[in-house]
Amino acid sequence: MQNAQIEIHALRMLLERNKVSSILHIGVGVIVGLVASTSVPVWRSLVFPIGLALPILMQLLLSRRVAREGWSDDSILRAKTRFDYLALWVGCMWGFAGFFLFPADAPAKQLFLTFVMGGMSLSAVGTQGMRLRTCYMSVLPGMVPLGLRYMLEGGTSSILSGALILLYVVVLVSLARKINDFMLQAFRLQAEKDELLEDVRRQAGELEDARRVAEQANLSKSRFLAQASHDLRQPLHALSLFVETLPDAESPEEHEEIMSRVRQSLDVLTKLFDSLLDVSLLDTGGIQKRIQVFRPHDLFLEVQRDFELVAKACNATLRVAPSNLRLRSDPVLVRRMLQNLVSNAIRHSEGRVVLIGCRLRNGRVSIQVCDTGKGIPDTERTRIFEEFARLDSARMGETATPGLGLGLSIVQRVADELGLSVSLASEQGRGSTFSIDGFERVTGAEEPASAKKPLSSGAIDAANVVVLDDDPATLAATELLLKRWGCTVQASHSADGLVDLAPDVIICDYELSPELTGLDVLDGLAGTPAASIPAIIISGHTSKEMQAAVAERGIPLLHKPIRPAQLRSALLNALANSERGASDEAPGARQ
DSSP states (O other): OOHHHHHHHHHHHHHHHHHHHHHHHHHHHHHHHHHHTTTSOHHHHHHHHHHHHHHHHHHHHHHHHHHHTTTOHHHHHHHHHHHHHHHHHHHHHHHHHHHHSOOTTOHHHHHHHHHHHHHHHHHHHHHHTTSHHHHHHHHHHHHHHHHHHHHHTOSHHHHHHHHHHHHHHHHHHHHHHHHHHHHHHHHHHHHHHHHHHHHHHHHHHHHHHHHHHHHHHHHHHHHHHHHHHHHHHHHHHHHHHHHHHGGGOOSHHHHHHHHHHHHHHHHHHHHHHHHHHHHHHHHTTOOOOOOEEEOHHHHHHHHHHHTHHHHHHTTOEEEEOOOOOOEEEOHHHHHHHHHHHHHHHHHHSSSSEEEEEEEEETTEEEEEEEEOSSOOOGGGTTGGGSTTOOOOGGGSOTTOOOOOSOHHHHHHHHHHHTTOEEEEEEETTTEEEEEEEEEEEOOSSOOOOOOOOOOOGGGGTTOEEEEEOSOHHHHHHHHHHHHHTTOEEEEESSOTTHHHHOOSEEEEESEEETTEEHHHHHHTTTTSGGGGOOEEEEESOOOHHHHHHHHHTTOOEEESSOOHHHHHHHHHHHHHOSSGGGOOOOTTSOO
């Protein structure tokens, strides 16, 4: 407990206990005045009880006022000085009695006065010992004059009596100090007990909060798995039916129609897995930020190209507002957020316009995605940022494909990772505007990090690619796709003879076996001519340790499931680099 709090506690005890001792003081004062009235002038015997009663009554009024103010710390501290001066007044009145009411020719009355004053002083030490300043101001002015008055009488017995009274004062001071030490220790122990009790209550509250959070997390996880299971089964079910009917197609047109539906179901599956992967990375802290300067307009154009076909299929028009601003953030994560927002806007635009652009406000930049759809009701504007929150089908366009309802929650969480915020402005019947706010604008000479341009698509035709994977189906599918692109492919389950194959690029699964990873294979090439061959790691894992190990080596990482366009883009980037250590992260490689 701090000294200030101890003082406040002591003052409160003084004020609370003052009532009983005050009544005792007034009663004893009246008796002393009556006894002294036969030995001293009457005015003296009247001055003493009246002069004693006044400060005592004022102390009572002071205590009552503090009580009315709720015994607040401020009210107690304000009363401190007044109470001390009133205690000094009381002590001086007892000193007046010891000096001016002293019956010189009446030894019995002298003894009575001495016993009364000694007892009242001892009582003051007992009731005021928790605060030495008040105790000294009450006791010393009362007893010292009595001792001096004895000595002024002369005679050996009177002088010795006076000396004994002064010695008694010393004993009272010593006793007061001991009582004060004891009371302070009691205050500290009580304070420690209160603090310990408060800590126990706080920890109990934290445990209860943690229990509720854990229960909510379990409920959310169960809801997550149930919803994900349902939404993943839908395209899988459709896919199995399409594949079953494919051999029975009666015409090339029907065959192409079924294949188009198969591709659509696969695309839905891939998007669902991408959302699940994003959530997994956010939950495990696997998001790796790479803050740099970039031009948002370039990012907008890339996203526009990404969604060109999607917008066309939904009869929507995707436009980009020109901008020459430069921002500082992670362009890959910003692009991921934009992809989610644009995908949402196109699905709900109902064949209207979707606009991507920047807005400068108060020195900070916002990236906005605007659509001219139906808008979002007030009741759903907060809910849509929750996981699995989806607008009902009546508000989605006919061409819209429902997802897991994770897109906006992912945008919100990625924005939090980057120190940004997400806001929504919507008017029913006129559309919605989603804003990613808080971007730092770069106004100096600092230029965006230069991006190495990938080779043209024709460069893949002559590429010699080695594919390493322990799964036969994945290995065969990757080999077929690469050969379709014109690559020379050497597919294998192991890395035996890899150096002799002299490939242009190595595409390697991360987990080749329980004992061997793709990084182990690539590390084994150190010191050989194949050490400089660019590589691409493909993984179905999202562990933070794995991602850190791959990033440390500067190798592009693709998460399964991979779209063919992702693999093609990563392959072009890898071929554009002459050294593995200079490999750039492929678009979409970092989720």
